[in-house]
Amino acid sequence: MSALAQAIREQAATQGFSAARIVKLGDDSLQAQRLRDFIVERRHAGMDWMAETEERRASPLGLWPEAKSAVVLAQNYAPDLDPLQRLENRDAGVISVYALNRDYHDIVKGRLKHIAGWLAQQTGAEVKVFVDTAPLMEKPLAQKAGLGWQGRHTNLVSRDLGSWFFIGTILTAAELEPDEAETDHCGSCHACLDICPTQAFPAPYQLDARRCISYLTIEHKGHIARAFRQAMGNRIYGCDDCLAVCPWNKFATEANEAKLRARKDLVSPRIADLLALDDAAFRALFSGSPVKRVGRDRFIRNVLIAAGNSGDMNLLPRVETLLQDASPLVRAMAVWALSQLAPEPQFAAARSSHIGKEADAHVRSEWENG
Structure with a gap:
């Protein structure tokens, strides 16, 4: 050498x-x-x-x-x-x-x-x-x-x-x-x-x-x-x-x-805490972290999938709140998470309430296939 x-x-x-x-x-x-x-x-x-x-x-x-x-x-x-x-x-x-x-x-x-x-x-x-x-x-x-x-x-x-x-x-x-x-x-x-x-x-x-x-x-x-x-x-x-x-x-x-x-x-x-993150809170939590670069909406998309896989019905209130999120990416995964966690009557009631008001085609598809 x-x-x-x-x-x-x-x-x-x-x-x-x-x-x-x-x-x-x-x-x-x-x-x-x-x-x-x-x-x-x-x-x-x-x-x-x-x-x-x-x-x-x-x-x-x-x-x-x-x-x-x-x-x-x-x-x-x-x-x-x-x-x-x-x-x-x-x-x-x-x-x-x-x-x-x-x-x-x-x-x-x-x-x-x-x-x-x-x-x-x-x-x-x-x-x-x-x-x-x-x-x-x-x-x-x-x-x-x-x-x-x-x-x-x-x-x-x-x-x-x-x-x-x-x-x-x-x-x-x-x-x-x-x-x-x-x-x-x-x-x-x-x-x-x-x-x-x-x-x-x-x-x-x-x-x-x-x-x-x-x-x-x-x-x-x-x-x-x-x-x-x-x-x-x-x-x-x-x-x-x-x-x-x-x-x-x-x-x-x-x-x-x-x-x-x-x-x-x-x-x-905790998934429950992550679901509550708005953009400012997301940026604060992940300041200096590589996670920050995916942005709040994509991150919450991922967290909602984890919520749907958790089997934890206590997450339902947080999930239902995100059905009205500004991001279609988030709303679509909130629908899927709801379909995985909520009893059928509860999901059906939510579908009736939201699907007629939903403008995004992908989110509507999630409601229809949930």
Whole structure:
């Protein structure tokens, strides 16, 4: 290992990263074809920006032709709780582990900039930093760098960190000594495929976002199809199932970064309390959190599905209030939640009262099919 490569690792450790690896950049026809297939098959769902940026996304050189190397870093966020155990508490919502405190983009990017500035001084070469927001295929790049491998669930897995880490990337015009790529260590295990509540994996190493709860609760802007609502359970933002079940997590250690440790008020927030959130209260509760970016209406849509799956008739007054919400997205899911919780006479009475006044076609459809 060169002195510069060792110094990069030391800088990464100083900034709180758990690992740093280097990869030489170049085109990858196999990854480009996999991306093409993913888009052609519409498995990117409503994430149209993936298709719009396909040409640049297919290769890091498409994003920045002058780049020669990448430093790929891992930020540990391993929880001190069992993500799957929270699913048993149906009167509380489940937020994905990564979103239980501050937005990781801000934390990781700030640290990347510090290392990138140092690297630019050392090499005299231009640098750019990325954290999951640019058209850059970070997971394949991380595997080539030796940071981990893409498991059967398509997420990166590390022999040292398990599944619980973010990826940050520094592209540089400098020629750096590369590390060896990581190989696949999934073996015969397919636990991540088996546990998926919505069968979002059509085959090992393939994901269909149209069926993925993380996509449905975060990226999807419209109404969530009936076929997926019961399977969502009480997951209201993201899904950790395929990550949590990975046996490599036995090597994961709790995150040291306080800003990435779970806030107690977000570990198991009561559905009843969440249903009462107006826009101002939603913004206040999730200030600085990645949850905030989905907006109040989409979030309440998710919470109403959790309410409908809870079996808790005590939630009915909150649900009925939301039948008159300003958002059709919220009203539609309030109808569905009511259909799941209320006795038939109560639902029928509500339908008679509301359906004639409802202007939105999708909400009317929920009343008709409830």
